[in-house]
Amino acid sequence: xxxxxxxxxxxxxxxxxxxxxxxxxxxxxxxxxxxxxxxxxxxxxxxxxxxxxxxxxxxxxxxxxxxxxxxxxxxxxxxxxxxxxxxxxxxxxxxxxxxxxxxxxxxxxxxxxxxxxxxxxxxxxxxxxxxxxxxxxxxxxxxxxxxxxxxxxxxxxxxxxxxxxxxxxxxxxxxxxxxxxxxxxxxxxxxxxxxxxxxxxxxxxxxxxxxxxxxxxxxxxxxxxxxxxxxxxxxxxxxxxxxxxxxxxxxxxxxxxxxxxxxxxxxxxxxxxxxxxxxxxxxxxxxxxxxxxxxxxxxxxxxxxxxxxxxxxxxxx
Amino acid sequence: xxxxxxxxxxxxxxxxxxxxxxxxxxxxxxxxxxxxxxxxxxxxxxxxxxxxxxxxxxxxxxxxxxxxxxxxxxxxxxxxxxxxxxxxxxxxxxxxxxxxxxxxxxxxxxxxxxxxxxxxxxxxxxxxxxxxxxxxxxxxxxxxxxxxxxxxxxxxxxxxxxxxxxxxxxxxxxxxxxxxxxxxxxxxxxxxxxxxxxxxxxxxxxxxxxxxxxxxxxxxxxxxxxxxxxxxxxxxxxxxxxxxxxxxxxxxxxxxxxxxxxxxxxxxxxxxxxxxxxxxxxxxxxxxxxxxxxxxxxxxxxxxxxxxxxxxxxxxxxxxxxxxxxxxxxxxxxxxxxxxxxxxxxxxxxxxxxxxxxxxxxxxxxxxxxxxxxxxxxxxxxxxxxxxxxxxxxxxxxxxxxxxxxxxxxxxxxxxxxxxxxxxxxxxxxxxxxxxxxxxxxxxxxxxxxxxxxxxxxxxxxxxxxxxxxxxxxxxxxxxxxxxxxxxxxxxxxxxxxxxxxxxxxxxxxxxx
Numbered sequence: 001x002x003x004x005x006x007x008x009x010x011x012x013x014x015x016x017x018x019x020x021x022x023x024x025x026x027x028x029x030x031x032x033x034x035x036x037x038x039x040x041x042x043x044x045x046x047x048x049x050x051x052x053x054x055x056x057x058x059x060x061x062x063x064x065x066x067x068x069x070x071x072x073x074x075x076x077x078x079x080x081x082x083x084x085x086x087x088x089x090x091x092x093x094x095x096x097x098x099x100x101x102x103x104x105x106x107x108x109x110x111x112x113x114x115x116x117x118x119x120x121x122x123x124x125x126x127x128x129x130x131x132x133x134x135x136x137x138x139x140x141x142x143x144x145x146x147x148x149x150x151x152x153x154x155x156x157x158x159x160x161x162x163x164x165x166x167x168x169x170x171x172x173x174x175x176x177x178x179x180x181x182x183x184x185x186x187x188x189x190x191x192x193x194x195x196x197x198x199x200x201x202x203x204x205x206x207x208x209x210x211x212x213x214x215x216x217x218x219x220x221x222x223x224x225x226x227x228x229x230x231x232x233x234x235x236x237x238x239x240x241x242x243x244x245x246x247x248x249x250x251x252x253x254x255x256x257x258x259x260x261x262x263x264x265x266x267x268x269x270x271x272x273x274x275x276x277x278x279x280x281x282x283x284x285x286x287x288x289x290x291x292x293x294x295x296x297x298x299x300x301x302x303x304x305x306x307x308x309x310x311x312x313x314x315x316x317x
Numbered sequence: 318x319x320x321x322x323x324x325x326x327x328x329x330x331x332x333x334x335x336x337x338x339x340x341x342x343x344x345x346x347x348x349x350x351x352x353x354x355x356x357x358x359x360x361x362x363x364x365x366x367x368x369x370x371x372x373x374x375x376x377x378x379x380x381x382x383x384x385x386x387x388x389x390x391x392x393x394x395x396x397x398x399x400x401x402x403x404x405x406x407x408x409x410x411x412x413x414x415x416x417x418x419x420x421x422x423x424x425x426x427x428x429x430x431x432x433x434x435x436x437x438x439x440x441x442x443x444x445x446x447x448x449x450x451x452x453x454x455x456x457x458x459x460x461x462x463x464x465x466x467x468x469x470x471x472x473x474x475x476x477x478x479x480x481x482x483x484x485x486x487x488x489x490x491x492x493x494x495x496x497x498x499x500x501x502x503x504x505x506x507x508x509x510x511x512x513x514x515x516x517x518x519x520x521x522x523x524x525x526x527x528x529x530x531x532x533x534x535x536x537x538x539x540x541x542x543x544x545x546x547x548x549x550x551x552x553x554x555x556x557x558x559x560x561x562x563x564x565x566x567x568x569x570x571x572x573x574x575x576x577x578x579x580x581x582x583x584x585x586x587x588x589x590x591x592x593x594x595x596x597x598x599x600x601x602x603x604x605x606x607x608x609x610x611x612x613x614x615x616x617x618x619x620x621x622x623x624x625x626x627x628x629x630x631x632x633x634x635x636x637x638x639x640x641x642x643x644x645x646x647x648x649x650x651x652x653x654x655x656x657x658x659x660x661x662x663x664x665x666x667x668x669x670x671x672x673x674x675x676x677x678x679x680x681x682x683x684x685x686x687x688x689x690x691x692x693x694x695x696x697x698x699x700x701x702x703x704x705x706x707x708x709x710x711x712x713x714x715x716x717x718x719x720x721x722x723x724x725x726x727x728x729x730x731x732x733x734x735x736x737x738x739x740x741x742x743x744x745x746x747x748x749x750x751x752x753x754x755x756x757x758x759x760x761x762x763x764x765x766x767x768x769x770x771x772x773x774x775x776x777x778x779x780x781x782x783x784x785x786x787x788x789x790x791x792x793x794x795x796x797x798x799x800x801x802x803x804x805x806x807x808x809x810x811x812x813x814x815x816x817x818x819x820x821x822x823x824x825x826x827x828x829x830x
Contacts, residue, residue: 040712040714040715040718041712041714041715041718045714045715045717045718046714047384047456047457048456048457048717049684049717051457051460051717051751052717052718053460053751056456056459056460057718059456060456063456089375091375091382091384092375092376092377092379092382092383092384093377093382094375094377094524099374099375099524102374102525103374103525106525161559165559165563166562166563172563172565173556173559173560173562173563173565174369174551174556174559174560174563174565176549176551176560176565176566177525177526178526179521179523179526179527179528179529179547179549180521180523180526180529181526268552268553269553269555269556270556271550271551271552271553271556271557271560273374273525273526273550277373277374277552278373278374278375280552281373281374281375281384281552282375285375285384286714287375290375
């Protein structure tokens with residue numbers, strides 16, 4: 001009985017958590033929709049460019065339905081969202097749903113590879129630094145991480161291309177997919193973009209996790225284990241890391257939004273046809289539906305990650 | 318976002334790093350092209366060309382909805398056009414003849430006999446008329462076809478189409494049909510795997526990864542040598558350059574002057590520079606609707622004060638042609654007799670002083686890279702003539718929504734695609750033309766252009782247009798300072814690639830052995 005009650009309570013809490021996530025995401029989407037509408041320029045002015053005349057603009061806006069009040073368009077978009085219909089692009093009248101899904105799939109693969117890189121470099125660096133805080137190794141690693149954080153992704157990307165593509169010729173400089181094929185048909189195209197994201201991202205993660213490891217390393221129970229003569233690896237795995245895990249996980253969750261932001265920049269530099277490239281195109285063409293779909297995914301994932309980080313904090317206290 | 322009318326996206330990317338250009342010397346290993354001397358080399362049958370071209374994930378292959386160059390690149394290689402401008406001159410393709418009646422209000426288009434679409438069905442006049450209607454009623458081409466009355470147009474169902482115009486347009490070929498006249502089967506609405514009658518056929522297309530084209534062995538103009546084309550979308554100009562230097566593609570369109578400076582000697586990559594014929598015209602438009610540029614002498618002073626060569630060297634990094642105040646250089650109908658205007662700061666200074674001109678306001682809106690740099694350099698040059706120019710910057714995406722922003726200024730740093738003068742004049746110069754942003758008025762010029770539009774005798778028409786060009790040169794409102802070519806880079810053993818509307822044509826291209 002009590003087990004049932006506990007399960008029910010967990011389920012309710014989970015449902016509440018999901019509901020909160022959905023509510024926050026929706027609120028953010030509505031704000032974004034309204035803010036986008038305030039920006040100068042729209043799909044009609046983007047399409048007509050210097051051929052814009054007041055009549056042509058008015059005609060195209062009417063054709064695109066952009067002449068209707070913003071709240072009407074918002075309502076229509078929300079209704080579409082609820083029924084799973086993301087609509088079509090205004091300019092090319094291509095369905096947005098499949099377009100975004102394909103791009104999201106490619107981005108997810110890239111982000112996953114980059115995340116593994118970030119985890120290895122970031123956590124590895126943090127542990128090496130944190131367990132011997134103040135040592136020369138710590139100082140070298142910490143300043144390297146700081147340098148990595150301060151370097152824009154496109155600079156890292158350019159350097160990576162110069163070294164691994166132009167000079168060594170090991171990897172392609174541009175991440176081109178085979179015609180009609182997928183990423184896994186040509187996995188080598190993922191290496192340089194993932195590396196560029198991982199270098200910058202792991203710097204941030206390392207700086208976030210290192211103090212947690214250092215604090216834990218200086219704690220009484222770890223000190224006691226060390227004094228008891230346990231092997232350093234055993235101290236690390238059994239005594240130090242368990243205490244660092246929750247706060248470090250929280251720090252890692254905070255990195256998810258970065259992972260998305262970094263992907264946008266890097267995709268463009270490598271001409272990788274993912275969500276980031278699509279988002280840039282949506283902005284350039286002022287495609288409201290496409291922008292909301294791409295932006296919506298970014299927002300949903302970001303809110304999810306932050307709430308996850310919050311959750312682990314609540315659990316801990 | 319772009320029709321061939323507005324090459325905005327490409328131009329924006331085309332010279333992405335020009336903003337930091339300081340002193341441009343035309344120093345560069347890769348000279349103004351083109352194909353290497355091919356002594357002893359002979360074209361081989363077959364081969365694939367991978368083409369890096371501006372494209373994106375929202376593209377469909379419908380040219381009336383194109384937002385990037387990939388769509389045009391595919392279209393102009395799979396469809397036949399009635400007529401295309403190549404090397405600055407209209408060239409009949411599917412059309413055998415395009416002839417006006419005496420008043421230039423009724424045009425007869427005769428197409429080649431025996432041409433078939435990729436599915437084997439014959440190309441008829443019905444297909445031609447239906448295609449023209451589809452193009453001419455789309456938002457991005459509508460204004461171009463505005464004088465064509467499609468309700469009165471007829472087809473004989475075989476090889477002849479008659480177009481009725483609402484006013485005389487002797488310039489129909491260069492101003493309208495050679496801008497876009499691709500032909501597809503009547504009634505086509507699904508462009509997911511389009512059918513044409515051109516030298517290549519679509520094998521597959523997927524947004525994001527691009528289009529694969531294969532040779533049309535039955536092409537009426539002779540089967541191409543190349544077996545296969547892959548159009549690969551790459552939005553970023555630097556990435557297109559990396560793709561060609563990294564041997565990931567064989568042909569890259571829309572590369573930047575700074576990009577081609579990175580090509581190393583002996584890398585096997587050459588630059589294709591089509592010159593003014595495939596270029597954008599950069600200019601400063603003068604506001605004739607108010608003082609001081611309502612005075613032709615002050616306009617003359619401004620044209621004498623600017624240093625065109627310095628502008629070309631800095632803004633285009635030397636990769637361009639110096640302008641002479643008339644658009645259409647390198648194109649059919651250009652009056653080569655016009656004397657090149659040289660800089661004369663002293664004379665400019667005298668006129669400005671005598672007219673009491675000490676300050677000017679200029680609008681710069683980065684519609685394409687280089688517009689703002691050009692304005693800033695012009696301001697420095699004008700200072701030497703004793704005039705202080707204040708530059709106002711504006712957001713290019715919304716600039717044309719409200720022309721009062723433009724009209725508040727004396728000068729407008731601007732660019733337009735280089736077109737034949739007759740076409741440019743009707744779009745930008747005559748009274749009430751859509752691109753006559755300042756509302757400048759010139760009755761004599763407008764009359765000359767209207768007369769030329771009604772004149773079907775080629776010699777007489779050309780005389781009228783030359784007169785109009787002289788007028789624009791001596792008295793007009795534009796200071797056209799340079800032409801920036803559309804640059805491409807390709808592997809040196811690829812030859813015979815021709816360019817039109819900024820995209821490559823591969824019908825006659827081949828690898829050399």
